[in-house]
Amino acid sequence: MTRLRELIEKGNQEELWQICCGFIDLNMDEFMSIQKRLLMEQIGFMAKSKLGKKIMRGALPTSVEEFRTQVPFTTYEDYCPELLEQQEDTLPAKAVRWAHTSGKSGKYRFKWVPITEGAWEEMANLMYAASIFATCRKKGEIRPLPKKFLYATANAPYTTGVLAYELEEEFGYQFFPPLDETEETTFLERLDKGVWMALSEGIDGIYGMTNVLVGIGERIKSGGGSMKISALLSKPKALLRILKAVTKSKLAGRPMLPRDLWSIKGMACGGTDSQIFRHKIKDMWGVHPLDIYASTESLILAMQTWDFEGMTFTPRMDFVELIPESEYLKWEQDNTYAMKAVLLDEARAGEIYELVITNFHGGALARYRTGDMIKIESIRNEKLDIDIPQMTFHRRADDLIDLGTIFRFTETVIWRAIENSGIPYVDWTARKEIFEGNPVLRLYLELKGDYTAEETQLEAELYEQIKKLNDGFIYDFDDLASMEKLMALQPIKIAYLPNGAFQKYSITRQNEGADLAQLKPPHINPSDEVLSLLGAGKDTIAETEVTFSNKAIIDR
Secondary structure, three states, rough: OHHHHHHHHOOOOOHHHHHHHHHOOHHHHHHHHHHHHHHHHHHHHOOOOHHHHHHOOOOOOOHHHHHHHHHOOOHHHHHHOOOOOOOOOOOOOOOOEEEEEEEEEEEEEEEEEEEHHHHHHHHHHHHHEEEEHHHHHOOOOOOOOEEEEEOOOOOOOOOHHHHHHHHHHHHEEEEEHHHHHHHOHHHHHHHHHHHHHHHHHHEEEEEEEEEHHHHHHHHHHOOOOOOHHHHHOOHHHHHHHHHHHHHHHHHHHHHHHHHHHHHOOOOEEEEEOOHHHHEEEEEHHOOOOEEEEEEEEOEEEEEEOOOOOEEOOOOOOEEEEEEHHHHHHHHHOOOOOOOOOHHHHHHHOEEEEEEEEEEEEOOOOOOOOEEEEEEEOOOOOOOOOOOOOOEEEEEEEOOOEEEEOOOOOOOOHHHHHHHHHOEEEEEEEEEEEEEEEEEEEEEEEEEEOOOOOHHHHHHHHHHHHHHHHOOOEEEOOHHHHHHHHHHHOEEEEEOOOOOOOHHHHHHHHHHHHHHHOOOOOOOOOOOOHHHHHHOOOOOOOOHHHHHEOEEEOOOO
């Protein structure tokens, strides 16, 4: 029996809070002391392993400073084929689990990452901390936690599925549908079964993706989707629950919502767009989703507390370095440029950084560029007296446009889809925007000559082309049609640019003295300034993703 489970069974709340949530009481010096001690321990693990020697290029750092000067930044390609082929004999420490997230177009379908025993134990503490923060109202308070969860996310070996088994084993959480029944079914089949079981048995927690929860809520709000009375007659508990919910909603003078059916204590939700949907989810389900920064590579690195504002960094999962946006932009123009990173105690409020991590507890990744740009909202949480920087997810740093757990588009995929559609065009640029409350790929397109087409027709055509190209950037949920049925997906919105837009942009930049490489706008993630120079009207430019802080992303 683990120490955590022993404390849970004994109901020792004071020690439970200290072990799981006590990191929020650290001051910055204490936080950095833990980070540096665990990094030196990790260097020892790496120095003895084949993979570690490869990544550190034979260096044997004896200090944090030497590690940061002698070991280069890395990407997943640096760990291939070792991680891709799950070569356990090369690892710094034995893997107790392997998890994966989506891969890279034309190279590999999944990115496999090992989870060590030490990381697994730390994950258990942090997952329990998330449950506490999602339900408490003040420091030190541990309220009755959820026990019965609707399971509405990807199954193992995606990280969310792997962690669900740990939640079940360590804390006795019950999932609907049961985890052992999720492996061979489509996503929608699992979800439908889970909802039916929740109607009969009741739930008090949610473990899922925020956009899926919105989809469920909309179906319930519009009349329960395809729910039939004949099906309810064989499920008397579900029928009674629905009748009570109908009565409650009619008395309130509004459509039925999930909160009429269930009393949710708390929810841990994934998806890069959690903050976009947070108020809608609160209205539908009755509670805010707790925002967590987590990924397959980093596991849980930061989380919100009971004020549901910025996320507080956790000290014992990964060593954190931050590449300032100004440094990243220099590297983007010249990939030979040696970027300089800062440590967390050197971060500045309001600044944007690319997140770099080094796994602790014998993990495999060192100075790993996550590709995530985060914003340091404040150096500390004044309201709750937390003396650790507060972060939010800002955007992707690379050429990915991430639409929150369903789609990830690259420049290559978008370009191929446009080409395959046969549309006569001059050029294009695209970014993630919010349209009618939902994240979409907004494609700004200059058509060639006198060609015209209805936006909706072109949007549908491009979507079909992207589905045909399915090479890893549409999530492998085993049944995309199921997701479309649930969420009425149409992830592409087109905005036409005026004739000559790209030519005028180049002339403007040239007159400003821009370098040759800067005469064309980026295809991915253009700024408002770029779109304005291209002639996109203000009524065309929707809210961009950088308006929103987000990230509870386990499956990134």
